[in-house]
Amino acid sequence: MTKLILVPGLLCTKQLFANQIKALGEELDIEVANITGLNNITAMAEKIILKQDSSFVICGLSMGGYVAQMVAHLAPEKVSGLGLLSTSGRADTQERKKQREALIQLSKIGKFKGVTPRLLPHLLSPKALKNETLVQEVMDMAAEIGQVNFTLQQEAIINRPDFRPFAASANMPVEILCGDQDQLTPPSLSKELDSLFYDSKLTLLPGIGHLSSMEAPDEVTHILRRLVTRVTL
Numbered sequence: 001m002t003k004l005i006l007v008p009g010l011l012c013t014k015q016l017f018a019n020q021i022k023a024l025g026e027e028l029d030i031e032v033a034n035i036t037g038l039n040n041i042t043a044m045a046e047k048i049i050l051k052q053d054s055s056f057v058i059c060g061l062s063m064g065g066y067v068a069q070m071v072a073h074l075a076p077e078k079v080s081g082l083g084l085l086s087t088s089g090r091a092d093t094q095e096r097k098k099q100r101e102a103l104i105q106l107s108k109i110g111k112f113k114g115v116t117p118r119l120l121p122h123l124l125s126p127k128a129l130k131n132e133t134l135v136q137e138v139m140d141m142a143a144e145i146g147q148v149n150f151t152l153q154q155e156a157i158i159n160r161p162d163f164r165p166f167a168a169s170a171n172m173p174v175e176i177l178c179g180d181q182d183q184l185t186p187p188s189l190s191k192e193l194d195s196l197f198y199d200s201k202l203t204l205l206p207g208i209g210h211l212s213s214m215e216a217p218d219e220v221t222h223i224l225r226r227l228v229t230r231v232t233l
Contacts, residue, residue, distance in 0.1 A: 005058045080172055176194050
């Protein structure tokens with residue numbers, strides 16, 4: 001049975017992939033990576049690699065996509081397939097780093113509120129914002145991750161490298177997916193990634209925001225299934 005490792009994004013738990021786990025749980029050996037407690041993308045990737053004795057498919061969303069790219073870079077002999085959802089190959093700009101550092105400082109003085117209604121439009125499409133159940137799931141994930149891990153994850157993201165040079169040497173099948181309403185990692189970044197990998201497929205989802213696995217569960221499940229099929233052919 002093919003091993004599939006799923007890597008959550010910033011302020012996300014395994015709930016991010018609940019629909020995919022339910023749909024694919026009998027077909028695949030699924031593990032959701034626990035990357036809390038660390039403030040370095042490389043350390044997160046190494047933690048995943050050290051647990052695996054054989055090859056696997058790995059897929060990450062947003063920050064999870066950064067980790068997945070680092071895993072593929074550090075252990076290409078173990079990664080048989082790579083899924084990149086709502087993510088980027090670029091490092092943060094100086095402006096974005098300053099924004100993240102300001103959020104860290106606010107969280108440290110007791111102003112961490114997880115995902116607030118003000119931030120939700122950056123994570124979900126206008127249509128998804130009307131789904132009260134989905135909105136509550138997003139806010140619950142952030143509350144579970146908490147302030148300490150929020151800070152650690154932001155520090156990891158700030159210091160991540162530019163992954164684009166790594167793509168040239170990647171020799172595994174790659175699936176790249178993004179919603180066309182994604183404000184945090186817009187489609188242009190997924191198109192750029194698609195241009196860098198030699199064996200990649202790009203899917204753009206109309207009307208979908210950043211948390212694509214929750215907004216478009218069936219489409220993301222299809223992409224994961226297609227990636228595993230490409231690996232096993």
